[in-house]
Structure formats: structure tokens, C-alpha cells
Amino acid sequence: MGDVDTDLIDIKGMEDANLSAFLRKNAISLTISEAKKIVELIGRNPSLTELHMFNIQWSEHSSYKSSRHILKMLPTKSSNVILGPIEDSGIVELGYIDGERYGIVVSHESHNHPSQVVPYEGAATGVGGIIRDVLCMGAKVIATADPLRFGNPYGENKNKARYIANEVINGIAGYGNAVGIPNLAGDIYFNESFDDNCLVNVVCLGILKEKDIIHSYAPKNAEGYDIIIVGKPTDNSGFGGAAFASLILDEEAKENNRGAVQVPDPFLKNVLIRATYKVFEEAKKKKIALGFKDMGAGGIMCSTSELCSDADYGAEINLDKVHVSMKNLLPFVILCSETQERFTWISPKEFTPTLLRIYNEDFALSTIAENARATVIGNVTKKQDYVVKHQGKVVCNVPIKAVTNGISYERQLKKPIRDFKEPQLKEPLNHDNYNNYYSYNKIALKILSHPNVASKQKCYKHYDRNVMGNTIIESGFADAGLIRAMPNSKYGIALSVDSNPRYCRINPYLGAVNAVAESMRNVAAIGAVPSALTDCLNYGNPEKPEQFYDFAEGVRGIKDAAENIYLRGTKEPVPVISGNVSLYNESSKGKAIDPSPVIACIGVMRDYEKAITIKIKKANSLLFLAGKRKDELGGSIYYEINKELGKNAPLIDFEEQRNIIYAVIECIENGLLLSCHDISDGGLLTAIAEMILGGNADGIIGAEIDLCFSNLRDDKTLFSESPGFVFEAEEKNTGKIKAVFKKYNLEITSLGITSANGFLLIKNKDKKIIDLPINKLREAWTSGFPDAIK
């Protein structure tokens, strides 16, 4: 075992109580048994630097110590996967263009705890971090998306919930707009389970040629290669961020945790991205193989050890060479701080001068941010040890695999009691009772203005959605965003995110299944083919068996849905290519958030000209329903406005989902549909109203609907969130559409017609149910969200 030149912490000799006090005093969250395990692993007592290093590497955030064995269930290896979830981002095939295989790079992360503590910076650095994850694969970064969950804006903590929502939205905008990456998709849910713990997830897409991938490990024959860090000078910000992400948020400790949140600098990042593209270009020209990695959790320590360890090398780091912005930083702070806007390169010595020139001279980083630059801080060694020097002394010297292997736990699982009941609601009154609070008209408007249903345009208008000039369908105009993959090609990339917290509250397995199925339907509704999934698994405390059970059930749900809604034309799963686990999402009172397996679905479109939106295109066309309405309103908005949760969340029949998704895609590819919308929150009524209004809420064509097809009570037909689609088509195409659906053993139902009369009229045979002018729909749908975050 290697020696160090500094004092060792006598873990072996300390009493448990003293050890515990020592760990607490040094802000180390390792348990006593974990601290002792370090001694076992390295064969001696550790130095303080080594102890801090293991503290971060063995945090839940970095080690996946609770979740790793459960995540193994997920399907990650279908034939379209270029790179599974093992490096900083996953890569799925886009297609072949001029004989070259192109990949879509995807990463999906959370920045939940930082956003709860300092929402603007927390959300901004979330965007910053995810962009680095995608860029460091050698990709051009092309889009981001933000699934957000906030506290109840009308509940007891409404002021805080609204404050956090506004600041998070501003933080996302402040960062993403400045670096210049378009925001393509996202969703927002509010409920009281997120009062003390908001969720700020972020997804990022990139594009590259398969042959240009730069891996997150050292290339072949890398012995003696330089280890270079580039970007912002290291400071103490974000020290212990990974460990912080793995703690429960305690209101009183919040002040102390602020230091664990990093400071965003999108201005520097804007320049860094462009300089990095130049490095890619030069390396390609000179045919140089490099290693490249984002510096996120664990800072220099994590990036340098993983880059070398994963290629079976060691590393020698000299902390005195690291460019810093503060004096007298302790060695473990320099080594592990999570200062933003930094990357690590592994570069052969002959390429190092070029790399340094691009950052330090061509893009003059030090004129952009004080003392920002690229610096050689060490080199790759054949001996597989991780050696760190500070002021001439060795402060860390351990086998590199001991640093990177992590630990794992098999946590206890216990099925929690979920004693939910279906409510017996009175049927609303028909249209004549317009002024009655319990009339269909009033309830329809109440649903449309519910913050979880209402238009999020006010939020999206803070985001730059069309920078880079590639955006084809912007957030809110369809169920998924769509972007041109690259110039001179008609490939489009679709992106949608989904997870319904209330379904997950009722049944964590079914909630996850629904999240996967809906994200795929969303992509299909514009005509894109679901190609890959990512998951950000936001759950409670893994040390509590009931909360960990929900996590395991969520993963099982994702696995079942991904494996049974096959990749088009195969029996392979839709692969999960990237993801993240965020545990300990509970308040200090021990209340966990609703289980939240947030799913992103990436879709590929061969010809983006075929894409359609949700907006009704013309009067006197026909509206159809695909997907039977069922009495499964558990978790629905209809129940929520009646202050009920219910018990029967929508069930997913995998074969039917598969068929309905591929039938809709085939119809769109054949140009048979004018518009199409997935049925989800708010049910059929909401889907039709949103089609009338369109993403910008400026629609003028109404609809006349007859519910005579349904055996359910009218409220259940209108408000059930059973999976399905509504679509608009010209009468002359009816036969062709029916033929496509028949091929998939499905039938479609005629709902009615679109009309120029300016109303949404709904009846069941002779019984009039709803008659609302479009401006009433508009008012409800566009005011709900601005009112909620005012």
C-alpha cells in the first residue's frame, strides 16, 4: 500500500463515539462502519484528504450504493444503442447520413436539493452541469428540457412554493438563454408533496458522428499523457455537493448547506463550449485520441480518477498546479470542490500545446473570467494508484480502483399500506345550469385552469426556444418538442418528458409504467418513433424500507414498459440509455415526495416535414378517438378538483399501447392526420380543448362532439385519463386511417367534427352537456398557470 506524507486519522484506534464526533466535526457523512471499511480497503488509516475523498465517492449521489443492484434490471442494450448508461451520457442511433452513423447524445440529471436551498443558482447550475455531460462526449449540444415539480401554490406553503417556482424558471432561463442552447420540452406539476423538496430535473441532447465519440476514459497507450483541467479557477464552492445531494433537507441546516451549491457562470461556459468545439476540430484533423470528462460531483478527484481508472491506469496529480481563485485552500477542498464550468482532458504530450493555445490564447479564457484557463495538473501513470501531492507532500496514495469502485448496500424493502378508495361523485349538471358551480361547463373550465393542466406558455416564454435556428416544434405546441438534427438532412429529433406524481402516489409501479407509455405517446403524437428512454428517479429515503420499496417498484415499472412496448419493427426493448438517481427527497419531517420516475423519451423522425402539432387545422374535418375510455380516474385532475385521489390509476395494456403508438405514427407518416394530441392530464375534454386552442392559445376553430360511443357516465368519459389519442383528419382519409388501425387490431371511434362556429359543443345524443365559447376556454387555460405562480 502506498504511503502518504501527512498525518493519518486513527480510525482503527478511535472509540466509536469519538469517531462519530470527529466525522461530524469535519462534515463527513460516512457512517462509522463505512469509515472502518476504508481502513480495510486501503490497509492503513487514511489521511484527512483520503477520508474526504471516500466521503464523496461513497455518497449515494456518486456511488449509487443503494440503487445500483436494482438499476441492473433496466434494459440498456438494444440494437440502436451506441453507448449505454456507463459514461457521462448515453448515445442512441439517429440514422445513417451519407454512409456515416450519427448518434443522439442524451443525459438526464437532477438538481433538486440545490434548487430547494438556492433556487436560481441551483436550477442554473443544473443546466450548466448537464450541458457539460453531453459536450464531453465530443458532441454538439443542441437542446435542453426541464421537468419541474413544485409545492402546492394554493396550499399552506404557497408563498415559498411560488417563490421557488419563479426562481427556478428564472435560473433555467438565465443560464440556458445565455449559453444559447434552445429549451425544447418540459413539464410542470404542482402538489403539496413537493412543498419542502422541489424537483428540478434537466435533460440535454447532443449530436455527433459515431466515429467522433470522445470517451470518459483515457485512450489506449495513455501512459505519461497529460491530465489537463480547463475552465473556471477552483474555489471552495460546492465542496461536498455530492454528499449534500445525499442528505435529507433540514430547514435549519439550510444556511450551512448554501456553501454546497455551486456558482453558475453561463458567460464563461458560452466561450468554453466554443473553444471546446475547436479542440474537437483540431483533434479530428490531427487524428489525436483524447479522454474528456465533465467535472461535476467530486471535482478534480472524481474526474481524474475515473478517466484513468476506467482505462486501467493510475494518476498522479499535483494540486499546486491547479489554477485557483482563493488562497490557502486545503488540499481536499482543491481536490473535491465542485467549482462549476470545468472539464478534464487526457491529452498526449504532443497535442497539449495546441489544446492549451486554443483555450488560453485563441479564446483568451483569462480575459473572460479572472484566472480561468487550461492547465496541466498531472499525468497518467501505468501503476494503478491514485497519488495526489500538495506542497511537495503526498496527501493521497491509494489504489485507484479503491477510489472508483464504490460500495453497495442491499436495502430493505417493505410494501407500504396504500388504503385508497374510489370516491362516489355526483354527476355534474348539464349545460343549462351554466352558472351552477357543479355544472359541466364550470367543471370543464376548472380543469382547464388547474395549474397542472393549464398552458405553461408564460414559463416557456422566459426560455429561448429557437436559438441555434433548428427548432421545428416548440414547447407546448405539440406533445413533444422537435428539432432539426443537422443541416442538409431531414432527420428530426423529438423529445418529451413525463411522470404523473398522483398516479405514482396511488401505485408506484403503475405510475412508472404510465410515465414510460405517456412519454412514448407524446413522441408518437407528432409522428416521431420512440427510440430511447432516460430516467431520473426521484424518490425518498432509501434507508426507510417503505420508501425504498417505491423506488424498486418504479424501476420495475420502467423495465416492464420499456421491454413490452418494443422498438419499432423489433421485439427489442426501447432502451434506457442514461439516467440518474436522486434519493433522500424528503423533508426533515420525514415526509417523502410523491415517487417520481421522470422519464424522457427520445424520438427519431426520418422526415421532419411530416410532423404535426396538436392544433386543429380547419373547419369541417373529422375528430377521432383512439384508446377506449375506462372507469380509471384514480389520480385524475377531475378527482383532484373534487379533493379526491381515488384508487384506480390508468392501466396499461402493453400490446394495445404498442399497437396504438405505431398505428398513429404510421398514419402521420402517410400524411393522413391534420393534428393529433395524446390524452393525459384532464382526459378527453382537455385534449379536445387544447386542440382547439393550440400551443399559442390563438385557435379559432371549435368542435362539435357526441359522446354516444361511450358506455360510461358522461363525466367519466370526458375526464378519465385512460391512455389514448384524439386526432383530426379529412373525411376522405377515413378509410385509409381505419385500414392502418385495423392492421394493428385496433378500431377508432368517431368523436365529431371541427367547426367554424367558435364553440366547443359536447352532447350525448339529445342531451347537451357542454357549450363553451373558445374565448372562455382560452381564458381558463391561459390564466391557470400565471395565477398559480403570481
Add this chain to the structure above:
Amino acid sequence: MRLNNMKKPKIAVMYFPGNNCEEETRERCIEVGMEADIVRWNSKEDLSNYHGFIIPGGFSYEDRIRAGVIAAKEKIMESIRKEANNGKLLLGICNGAQVLVETGMIPGLSNKVEMALAPNTNPLVTGYYCAWINIKSIYKKTCAYNHLYDENEVIAMPIAHGEGRFVTKDKELAGKLIKNKQIVFRYCGNNGNIKDEFPINPNGSIYNIAAISNKEGNVMAIMPHPERASWQWQIPELKKGNGMASAIKVFESMKNYIEERMI
């Protein structure tokens, strides 16, 4: 001022630290048949080789002090000003427009800064606002950027800015700009009606001004983004065809103008 042996108009798309629309702006120049390079703020290149310059959108110098003010004082801007004074084209889009106003080149009636781009007034969103709007070409062929537009032609484009409201303290300035035909594009509704109310006027700009040229017509500052609205597929709810959309005529006009006068 003919440049010999150059078949294609050649444009320098500038990159100041923090700009973020340089790639797509360059792409549009190339699509209409010009050559275009991205030129960094610290470049030592001889700028006289270019027929025109575009300062693209973004957040140069992170909008420190005021949007555009630091880039306006960069050394390279002096060289660009010299080229523009010789009749070369200079277009500022969004943040680039803010830079040109801060240099005083727009509206350029004196040697002073005569206007400002103030924070939007907008009842819906405070600060940065990204939305699709319509503008109208008021004239035809009064400057290098409306060469191919018809009078009153309506053009869809997005805006994406927090400070895009053209204002001035000089009460007579607007009158002079109208008289000189310097107000090239104005915000309007989708049928061309000009009303000074949100959302038709999305930022509260005086006289619904979306773009102003200098008196000579070779320099223009425009707040909306033509490079994001140049193809049908870029425009929301338009059939996703592959044809050009009317905003591309800003770039085509530049090409046309250069070819008529400089090559």
C-alpha cells in the same frame, strides 16, 4: 469601392464573448449564396476583405453594465466602424442591434448615442421574453436590408430579448427618422395592422419600431431574429415544408445590394 476577383459577397459574422447566434446567422448567409466566416473579437484579421459584417444575437460580455455597451467599445468595433463609414454593410441583430445603438451608428444622425434599447414593457413576462411576432416592411429598397421586400410585406419572426424597446429623449428624433425613411421594420399584427399595444408591440418600442437603419442605408439594427425564421419549418404552425420563409429576404437583400454596388 469594388473588390476585384471576388465572385461571392463575403460576410464576417462577429463573435464577441457571450454571443450565441453566430452559427445560424453564418448558415443563413451561406444559404443565400454568400460566403461567411465567424470572426472572433480578438482576431487580427484584415477586415477590409469583407463586404459586410453582422453582429449576431446573444449576451456579449454577459450584458454587463448595459446590453451591448462593452462590445461597442471593443477595439475591433473601431475597424468595423471604419469599414461601415466606407459603405460596407453592417447588420446588428438583437444583441448586435444593442451594440450598434451603443456605438451611436444607429440611428447615426450625429456623433452621439441618440437612442437606447430599454427594458421591455410587457404585461405577461418581466425581463427576457421569447415569442413569435410579426413585423412589416415599411418601404422597399430604402436600405440594404429591404431590397427584396415589398412595401407593407408582413414577416413572421421571433423576438428573444429583455431590452428591446427603442426609446429616445430627443422628441424630434422620431420625426427625423420617419422623414429619412430610417424606420425599416415595425411590429404589426398578422394582417399587417399596426397597433401600439401588447402583444402586437411586444416590448413597448416607440412607434412600434423593430428595426432602424442609418440614413445611408448600409447599417441596420434589428431586434427580431430573421435567422430563426428563414425557412418554413422554423415557423410554428406553418406547414412543415422545406421552402424559404420571408425573413430570409433580409440576407438575400444584403447579397443583392452588395452584388449591385460592390462586385
